[in-house]
Amino acid sequence: MTGIRKVLAAVFVGLALTVSAAAPAAHAAHATQAVQAAQAARAAQADKLKLTVAGDGAQGVTIQASYTDGRRLEQVVRLVLTATGPDGQKIGPVQLEPQPEGHGFYSSGPVLSTGTWKVTVNSPAPLPGKATATVQARAAQSPPAPEPVAVTKPTDGAGGAGAGWWPFAAAGLVLVAAAMGVAMLFGRRRTD
Numbered sequence: 501m502t503g504i505r506k507v508l509a510a511v512f513v514g515l516a517l518t519v520s521a522a523a524p525a526a527h528a529a530h531a532t533q534a535v536q537a538a539q540a541a542r543a544a545q546a547d548k549l550k551l552t553v554a555g556d557g558a559q560g561v562t563i564q565a566s567y568t569d570g571r572r573l574e575q576v577v578r579l580v581l582t583a584t585g586p587d588g589q590k591i592g593p594v595q596l597e598p599q600p601e602g603h604g605f606y607s608s609g610p611v612l613s614t615g616t617w618k619v620t621v622n623s624p625a626p627l628p629g630k631a632t633a634t635v636q637a638r639a640a641q642s643p644p645a646p647e648p649v650a651v652t653k654p655t656d657g658a659g660g661a662g663a664g665w666w667p668f669a670a671a672g673l674v675l676v677a678a679a680m681g682v683a684m685l686f687g688r689r690r691t692d
Contacts, residue, residue, distance in 0.1 A: 517626040547567045549568065549573070549623050550565070550568045550629065551563055551621050552631065553633035554635070554639065558640045559610040559611065559613065559614070559637045560612065561579075561609045561621075562605070562608075563605070564602050564606075564633075565579065574605035574686065577627050578624060579623050580595055580622050580623075581620070582619075583611075583619045583620070584617065584618045585594070585616070591612065596621070614638060616636055616637075617634070618637050619634070620632045
């Protein structure tokens with residue numbers, strides 16, 4: 501009977517070890533599935549774009565594209581602009597080009613006429629995104645011309661600060677030149 505007890509004890513210990521080993525593996529598999537689902541949700545969210553649309557102060561539109569999780573966009577994406585303006589005017593689709601001002605910065609250039617426009621920007625797959633904004637387009641402004649500056653001469657006869665020194669300097673130079681000439685003239689007579 502002792503041999504049977506040993507065999508039964510070994511079977512129960514083996515069964516207990518198998519069950520205890522399987523439980524963490526099942527728990528680990530469930531945890532792994534949960535982590536993978538969370539990563540897939542984040543990846544799906546990261547594969548979408550957040551588009552910020554605004555007017556450029558004149559007759560164009562600027563767009564800042566980034567990932568929805570806040571990371572900046574490092575690659576060029578295709579953005580398409582459509583707009584509806586005053587009196588039902590329509591513009592687009594216009595494909596936007598990236599600008600050198602920064603990553604994810606796009607500009608349409610002057611495509612709108614003066615007035616209020618409803619602008620929609622779309623980004624197709626693989627990085628989908630869409631934004632709509634109301635933009636006030638204005639005629640391009642040129643900077644004001646500088647006002648002319650009048651140059652006037654002083655009327656008090658002083659000629660400005662320090663303007664009376666040059667005649668004295670010229671007279672001094674003439675005297676120095678004359679003195680050198682006289683010295684040279686007398687110097688030659690002595691040697692002859």
